[in-house]
Amino acid sequence: MATKEGEGEVKKIVTEEEKTFAKNFNIMDLADIPTGLPPHLQLQRTRVLCKNDAPIHTASVVYSGAYNGVGVDNSVKLENFSENFKVDVIEISNDGMELTFDMIGIDAASYNVFFFVFTMQLPTMAFEKVFIANNTSIVQDEVLAQRMGLVPIAADPKLFEYLSENDQPNEKNTIVFKLHAKCAKGEGRKKVLTKELIWLPKGSELVKESGDPNSKPKTYTSVSRSQEESFPEFTDNPITPSYPDILIAKLGPGHEIELEAHAVKGIGKTHAKWLPVATAWYRMLPEVILLREVEDEDTERLVEACPEKVFDIEDMGNGRKRATVAWPRNCTLCRQCVRENYGEEVKIEGIQREKWIENVALRRVKNHFIFLLFAFLSVKIESTGSLPPDVLFTEAVKILEDKCERVIANLS
Numbered sequence: 001m002a003t004k005e006g007e008g009e010v011k012k013i014v015t016e017e018e019k020t021f022a023k024n025f026n027i028m029d030l031a032d033i034p035t036g037l038p039p040h041l042q043l044q045r046t047r048v049l050c051k052n053d054a055p056i057h058t059a060s061v062v063y064s065g066a067y068n069g070v071g072v073d074n075s076v077k078l079e080n081f082s083e084n085f086k087v088d089v090i091e092i093s094n095d096g097m098e099l100t101f102d103m104i105g106i107d108a109a110s111y112n113v114f115f116f117v118f119t120m121q122l123p124t125m126a127f128e129k130v131f132i133a134n135n136t137s138i139v140q141d142e143v144l145a146q147r148m149g150l151v152p153i154a155a156d157p158k159l160f161e162y163l164s165e166n167d168q169p170n171e172k173n174t175i176v177f178k179l180h181a182k183c184a185k186g187e188g189r190k191k192v193l194t195k196e197l198i199w200l201p202k203g204s205e206l207v208k209e210s211g212d213p214n215s216k217p218k219t220y221t222s223v224s225r226s227q228e229e230s231f232p233e234f235t236d237n238p239i240t241p242s243y244p245d246i247l248i249a250k251l252g253p254g255h256e257i258e259l260e261a262h263a264v265k266g267i268g269k270t271h272a273k274w275l276p277v278a279t280a281w282y283r284m285l286p287e288v289i290l291l292r293e294v295e296d297e298d299t300e301r302l303v304e305a306c307p308e309k310v311f312d313i314e315d316m317g318n319g320r321k322r323a324t325v326a327w328p329r330n331c332t333l334c335r336q337c338v339r340e341n342y343g344e345e346v347k348i349e350g351i352q353r354e355k356w357i358e359n360v361a362l363r364r365v366k367n368h369f370i371f372l373l374f375a376f377l378s379v380k381i382e383s384t385g386s387l388p389p390d391v392l393f394t395e396a397v398k399i400l401e402d403k404c405e406r407v408i409a410n411l412s
Contacts, residue, residue: 037072048284050362052338060107060366081105090370092390099389102285103369111282111369117396120269122276123157125175126150127261131206131220134258139249147249148261149273151194152242155263159231163264169204169221171230175239175263176200176221183251190251195244197261201227201234206260220262276392282371284364286331294323294359302359305336329370333362 037045044057061067064075084105091100103111130145137144155175163173177197183190203223210218228235249257266274288310294302299321303311312326337360 037067037070041067041070046366047287048364048366050333050335050338050364052335055364060109062107062109084367096388096390098372099393100370100372101393103282103371105367106369107367108284108369111371113400114371114396115280115282117399118277118280118392119275121267121399122392122395123162123265123267124274124276125153125155125157125160125263125265126271126273127153127177128163128264128266129220129262131204131260131262132258133206133260134256137249137251137255137257139257144249144257144259148259149271151197151246151248153239153263154242155239156233157265159233160265162266169262169264171201171203171221171223171225171227173264174203174221175227176204177261177263178205178259179248179261180258181249181251182256183253185253187253189253190255192248192251192257193244194241194246194248196248197241199239200260201238204260204262220260277389280372282369284366285368285370286328286333287363287365288325288328288331288337289361289363290323290325291358291361296321298359299323302337305339307334307336308332311337331362333364335362338362 036042043049045061048058049056061074062076064073066072066074086104088102088104089099090102092098103114127149130148132141132144135141135144139147153175160175161173163169167173177199179192179197181190181192181196203221204219206220207217208220227239251257268275295316299313302323303309303313308327308330310325310327310331311323314322314324316322338358
């Protein structure tokens, strides 16, 4: 559009080309509005950005109308979950007691559900009652009973029933062990280990005190038949503590401990002694990005700055070296790689100054968790020994499935 200046005024002159364009203009001929999130919003939605001082964008955007303005449906749908969710087993230890796996495609709230089930809802067998017949050691009775309660027992809880307040202890709901350890006078101190616990498949051997001397003696369990007969699994594989060398107490010369310990089925929500895992934790999958080519001297400085050896040096030939991100899963977010002062001398307003160069971006993937049992977070499970970690995982999924079915049944 041209303009023409007159005396004290400006007149706008519309050209013929502009008139033709306005006459033929149709809004439907314009290109479609771009769909999807802009890159910066997509980054905020899917990543936690770990800055030098603190992480940002830590919250998860889970409500459906969050991105309606840009035409993105953010609602949670079952079909999307089924397509995106997966579990990748990363590592199983040689002894089979540790499992590391990745859970991909769900948010932190869902991971917390798995964590709660792992630690609080999976049943195990643990000592609930300890009957002390004799204890002359320096360990008080209540402390000794507590230590006994924390001893893991290698017995499949699925084979046993829960013991309620109104139930009588029997071979289907109670496992009985006895311990009789003595340190003779003149000997040195003796360690009492869990390998000295002896399984009693026929139930308790301690007789209850009765006010009637004519009554028939009764023990603390009512067993109709031996647990070896009730559970053929234990005939060739007797019930034992998970580890034989756990220290229960130390006896001095002349000290003696004689007791009976009764194990029952329970869950970690009731008491920590029923926890099926020694460790269970998860973290978001680390993502380490090089924002520029780090070469030559800066390469060695960057590699040395990382204590977890996330970076490696690539030989480019002709004496040139370049930094690469070799093991991003090792990143613990110590931020040493972003705290190191990589800079270059620049002239700003006539003054020689050092300009900061950002080499590395540290991020966490919000829907990828590493589960360590203890995954995207990666997950790792470390079992106490009562059940293998792969069994713990499948049992936890069954419990979670049962909870979901009950909720759906109640809603319908």
